[in-house]
Amino acid sequence: MALIAPSVLSADFLNLSRDIQMINESEADWFHLDVMDGRFVPNISFGLPVIAAIKREAKKTLDVHLMIEEPGKFAEEFKKAGADILSVHIEACPHLHRNLQQIKSLGMKTGVAINPHTPVQHMFDVLHETDVVCMMSVNPGFGGQKFIQYTIEKIKMLKAEIIRRGLSTLIEIDGGVTLDNAREIVEAGADVLVAGNTVFSTENPAHTIAALKKMTS
Ligand code: DX5
Ligand code: ZN
Numbered sequence: 001m002a003l004i005a006p007s008v009l010s011a012d013f014l015n016l017s018r019d020i021q022m023i024n025e026s027e028a029d030w031f032h033l034d035v036m037d038g039r040f041v042p043n044i045s046f047g048l049p050v051i052a053a054i055k056r057e058a059k060k061t062l063d064v065h066l067m068i069e070e071p072g073k074f075a076e077e078f079k080k081a082g083a084d085i086l087s088v089h090i091e092a093c094p095h096l097h098r099n100l101q102q103i104k105s106l107g108m109k110t111g112v113a114i115n116p117h118t119p120v121q122h123m124f125d126v127l128h129e130t131d132v133v134c135m136m137s138v139n140p141g142f143g144g145q146k147f148i149q150y151t152i153e154k155i156k157m158l159k160a161e162i163i164r165r166g167l168s169t170l171i172e173i174d175g176g177v178t179l180d181n182a183r184e185i186v187e188a189g190a191d192v193l194v195a196g197n198t199v200f201s202t203e204n205p206a207h208t209i210a211a212l213k214k215m216t217s
C-alpha cells in the first residue's frame with residue numbers, strides 16, 4: 001500500500017485550518033508542502049511562516065518540497081519551521097552531496113527532487129544518502145497539470161537500482177496523479193503518491209484520499 005501525500009498547494013488558503021484537520025483525520029500519510037521562489041520555477045507559493053503555522057496543527061509528517069534556488073541557505077530555517085523531510089532539486093544544487101549532508105545534520109530526512117527532463121541516473125551517486133526521491137511527473141510550478149507518461153519508465157529504472165543496492169529509499173511521484181493512473185504508478189514501483197488537484201477538486205477530499213489509498217493496495 002502506497003503512502004498518500006496531499007499537496008496543500010491545492011487547499012483553500014482561506015480555510016487552511018479546516019483543510020489541515022481534514023488531512024489529519026483522513027487516511028493520508030504526509031502533508032506535501034510546495035515552496036516556490038519565482039526563480040527556480042515560474043510561480044511563487046508560500047514559505048516559512050505558513051509552514052510554521054501548519055506545523056502547529058498538523059499531526060503527520062511534513063514533507064517539504066523546495067522549488068527554490070540555493071536551498072542550502074534556508075535549510076536550517078525550514079527545520080525550525082517544522083519540516084520533517086526536506087527535498088531539494090538536483091537541478092538547483094551543483095553541490096548536491098553537501099546539501100544532503102546538511103539536511104541530515106539538521107535532523108531531517110533527505111529528499112532529492114528531479115525534473116521530468118533530468119535522467120534519473122544523475123542522482124544514483126547520492127542514492128544511498130537519499131531517503132526520498134521526489135520524482136516530478138509534471139514540470140514543477142503548478143498544480144493540476146497532466147501526468148508525463150515517460151515517468152513510468154523512470155520509476156522502473158530507479159526502483160531496479162534501489163533494489164539492486166538493497167537501499168530503503170522511497171520513490172515519491174509528484175504531479176498529475178489521479179484515481180485513473182495511481183495503480184499503474186504504484187505497480188511501476190512508487191512508494192508515495194502526491195496528489196493536489198485530485199484530492200482538493202473533489203467534493204469530499206477525505207473520501208478521495210481513501211480511494212487513492214485503496215487503489216494502491
Ligand atoms: C508542482 C508541485 C506539486 C503539485 C502537484 O510543482 O510540486 O506538488 O502540487 O499537484 P497536482 O497533484 O495537482 O498535479
Ligand atoms: Zn511538490
